[in-house]
Amino acid sequence: MKLNIALLPGDGIGPDVVVQAVKSLQAVADAFGHTFHFEEALVGAIAIDKTGDPLPEETLAVCKKSDAVLFGAIGDPKYDNDPKAKVRPEQGLLKLRKSLGLFTNIRPIKAYPTLIEKSPLKKDIISGTDFTIYRELTGGIYFGEKKISEDGTIASDLCEYSEAEIERIAHLAFKATRSRKNKLTLVDKANVLETSRLWRRVVTTIGKSYPDVELDFLFVDNAAMQIILNPSQFDVILTENMFGDIISDEGSVIGGSIGLLASASVGSDIAMFEPIHGSYPQAKGKDIANPVASILSAAMLLEHFNLKEEAETIQYAVEKSLEKGVVTPDLDKNSTYGTNKVGDFIADFILHAE
Amino acid sequence: MKLNIALLPGDGIGPDVVVQAVKSLQAVADAFGHTFHFEEALVGAIAIDKTGDPLPEETLAVCKKSDAVLFGAIGDPKYDNDPKAKVRPEQGLLKLRKSLGLFTNIRPIKAYPTLIEKSPLKKDIISGTDFTIYRELTGGIYFGEKKISEDGTIASDLCEYSEAEIERIAHLAFKATRSRKNKLTLVDKANVLETSRLWRRVVTTIGKSYPDVELDFLFVDNAAMQIILNPSQFDVILTENMFGDIISDEGSVIGGSIGLLASASVGSDIAMFEPIHGSYPQAKGKDIANPVASILSAAMLLEHFNLKEEAETIQYAVEKSLEKGVVTPDLDKNSTYGTNKVGDFIADFILHAE
Ligand SMILES: [Mg+2]
Ligand SMILES: [Mg+2]
Known part of the structure; x- marks a missing residue:
């Protein structure tokens, strides 16, 4: 090639x-x-x-x-x-x-057996950890409309997502599970956020075209706990921009060797x-x-x-x-x-x- | 009494x-x-x-x-x-x-020496951890305007904060440091969000009335890492609703004994x-x-x-x-x-x- x-x-x-x-x-x-x-x-x-x-x-x-x-x-x-x-x-x-147009950030997180003693987590918890985070990179609250009132006392940020933005990254994430353990976890806050409910709906629909992939859902606050308590449960995590920022940085330290972590940013070209x-x-x-x-x-x-x-x-x-x-x-x-x-x-x- | x-x-x-x-x-x-x-x-x-x-x-x-x-x-x-x-x-x-009107959630996180072996973190990392999170509970994106387009393809959530909402919890958090280690860490995402910049401005201003309190700032993605890498650095953490949800749930598992954790929700009365x-x-x-x-x-x-x-x-x-x-x-x-x-x-x- x-x-x-x-x-x-x-x-x-x-x-x-x-x-x-x-x-x-x-x-x-x-x-x-x-x-x-x-x-x-x-x-x-x-x-x-x-x-x-x-x-x-x-x-x-x-x-x-x-x-x-x-x-x-x-x-x-x-x-x-x-x-x-x-x-x-x-x-x-x-x-x-x-x-x-790099709309997806991909971050593999892996615990290398030879470096396990460098992890802040206990050995039996970090052992076997090997997952990848697919984070949406060009939408959500980081890019939504920002406002500040004229007198500077009220501020706002808008988190917005469209079906199309979710679909394109969801397909990448579903496909990625196929060369891994065929498991996709959508991290969202669908019990509270409208955008998360849209994510859940779109990803569930797309999941029907990937019947071989096990799809589950985790609220972001629970995900922040699970990454510490049981990181080896994950295969591919899919999430929106800000949740992905927090979760992938959290995930980056559990292996104990941030100097080893690579990433990809992928778009349509x-x-x-x-x-x-x-x-x-x-x-x-x-x-x-x-x-x-x-x-x-x-x-x-x-x-x-x-x-x-x-x-x-x-x-x-x-x-x-x-x-x-x-x-x-x-x-x-x-x-x-x-x-x-x-x-x-x-x-x-x-x-x-x- | x-x-x-x-x-x-x-x-x-x-x-x-x-x-x-x-x-x-x-x-x-x-x-x-x-x-x-x-x-x-x-x-x-x-x-x-x-x-x-x-x-x-x-x-x-x-x-x-x-x-x-x-x-x-x-x-x-x-x-x-x-x-x-x-x-x-x-x-x-x-x-x-x-x-x-309970606008503040308070969550103390403490590593009990007798339970340290139950922590998912290594002993030398969790030892000495003793901090409290002040989370804003009634504002931000969980309570902001939610929209879904008529055809169901575009969703949005609005994160909004006013000076007054920030001030009232900030005073509680500053005061709390005084019976602790006089250190307050504001967790935000001020490099990206307008609401976070308002939080930072308001908290900085209020900090001038608490000259004995050391005030520092941490981006939420970094905070998610620091809670794992070095949790004993914190004294009081102050943050907005959603960041507080994620960070306080993350913090709740590091001690290894979630069955011991208490909380308070405080308002004006x-x-x-x-x-x-x-x-x-x-x-x-x-x-x-x-x-x-x-x-x-x-x-x-x-x-x-x-x-x-x-x-x-x-x-x-x-x-x-x-x-x-x-x-x-x-x-x-x-x-x-x-x-x-x-x-x-x-x-x-x-x-x-x-
Ligand atoms: Mg980050
Ligand atoms: Mg929670």
């Missing part, structure tokens, strides 16, 4: 980790006979520095002619700590998501893949950033193009690196491996495993 | 536990020379059975002439599992909250105190329900009337019962103590400790 991949390393440790993901992708290309063509572009603080714009037109053009985008991280204290800053790095990411961690500017260029989340984001990219064996090869190489203790200091403070060596190990393993 | 206390035992295990709370209150009255007058009234499924109304006028009248309400639990499968039921037990609770657990109808009348949450609700009632030593005496007696293993089977499956014996031990200890 030929793939054109736009690389947007961004700020802080973004460039440090994206280069390692590219190594793994190149190894997959060599091992499986694919051709991946990479084109780099500016985004975030570095783009503001060089062009004044956190998402220059040229970058958007590079993304739009690509098949997928591999994103690093965004954010720099120079702008974040300046309340007067008119352009902010984050605007680049938001504009990019919008321009590419070009998809984007990125680690969930931030730009961590203090670690920039120090060869200490954990490249695994970025490498697993590359695996999600391959999965997106149905290159399942290729994706699994990366995932397996990552698991081997964890098992053998070839990890950055965030996972083992006595480790002498840096970002580069971990990236090399994983890429070598991919080639070697074939 | 003379107090008129309305007792609303309600359904399921409600009556089983309320009677134990009354024992403790009576013990406090005897030990400290107070006079508590109790008057019982119907609410919930039992009220529907006897009067057709989950909150009969007479019950509301009893509450309104009291100084405080001690509530048990509500809900019965007879109504909950009948989709055609026109009156539901829960309506009684909602109407009562509304009638009494009569306050109500109740365990957070439900009516658990399967255990009704079996002498196995844990009475501690109800007993600690009685302690919150005393605290509300500034009877601090009295409240602490109850709390201390509860801690002793836990320490000595005088607990119901939910906390120790080998325990031979029932609801009554635990209630007796705590009441005796209150009298005896004096």
Whole structure:
């Protein structure tokens, strides 16, 4: 397969980790006979520095002619700590998501057996946890009409959803269960919210076309409890934007290793893949950033193009690196491996495993 | 002090536990020379059975002439599992909250050293956790305008807050920190929501009248992570209705003993105190329900009337019962103590400790 991949390393440790993901992708290309063509572009603080714009037109053009985008991280204290800053790095990411129509955020959450002692949860609770959250990303209260009264004493935010917005993500989530455990949990607050009742109605109807998928429902407050009490019960969780924000961040910490978590943002056309961690500017260029989340984001990219064996090869190489203790200091403070060596190990393993 | 206390035992295990709370209150009255007058009234499924109304006028009248309400639990499968039921037990609770103008829900969350091994979190994480959540209870998206388009394809919910709604609960929360660790954390989503920005502005302004209180801010998605990663950092959390629903339910499970958690709902006049657990109808009348949450609700009632030593005496007696293993089977499956014996031990200890 030929793939054109736009690389947007961004700020802080973004460039440090994206280069390692590219190594793994190149190894997959060599091992499986694919051709991946990479084109780099500016985004975030570095783009503001060089062009004044956190998402220059040229970058958007590079993304739009690509098949997928591999994103690093965004954010720099120079702008974040300046309340007067008119352009902010984050605007680049938001504009990019919008321009590419990325309406679904996908976040796999997995407890790696070798890292289980790092979890804040007890071993018997976190063991076996392996689920994915499908969060609606462009609708709901974050994007609804905002009002503030003239005298500034009454404020409001509108949460709105249409059938069509729910349908498109619901199909993605139902399909995703089929390569997993065939179980979908809709998280909502249908006992109180009209939008949640619409979600429940639409998802129930769509569920009839997926008779092999077990569908259940959980109120968001209960979901927030269940993620702590019994996270291994979940397979795929589907939810609206704000609930997804809260639930997926809650879920991100239960494995104890946020530096490993990848994500995908998917729309009708070009998809984007990125680690969930931030730009961590203090670690920039120090060869200490954990490249695994970025490498697993590359695996999600391959999965997106149905290159399942290729994706699994990366995932397996990552698991081997964890098992053998070839990890950055965030996972083992006595480790002498840096970002580069971990990236090399994983890429070598991919080639070697074939 | 003379107090008129309305007792609303309600359904399921409600009556089983309320009677134990009354024992403790009576013990406090005897030990400290107070006079508590109790008057019982119907609410919930039992009220529907006897009067057709989950909150009969007479019950509301009893509450309104009291100084405080001690509530048990509500809900019965007879109504909950009948989709055609026109009156539901829960309506009684909602109407009562509304009638009494209870705009603040208060939920203390505490890790009891003797129960720490029951927590889903690791010991070093849960140890020392002791915080209280102040949740706004009558505003926000749960009560805002709900719409559904005529063809049923677009739904919306409005989240609205006024300065006045925020001010009244903010004062309660700031004051509460003063008998604790003088720290208030506002949980919001001010980077996205207009209502959250109003909360932040109003709370910041009010904070100037409480210069001794340290005020900080946390986005709700981050709060959902911090409750798992580092719950002992919190003292008092203040938040809006829906965030409070999610965060307080999440917080309720980290201690590992939901059967111990009490709550208060406070307005401008009569306050109500109740365990957070439900009516658990399967255990009704079996002498196995844990009475501690109800007993600690009685302690919150005393605290509300500034009877601090009295409240602490109850709390201390509860801690002793836990320490000595005088607990119901939910906390120790080998325990031979029932609801009554635990209630007796705590009441005796209150009298005896004096
Ligand atoms: Mg978030
Ligand atoms: Mg709740």
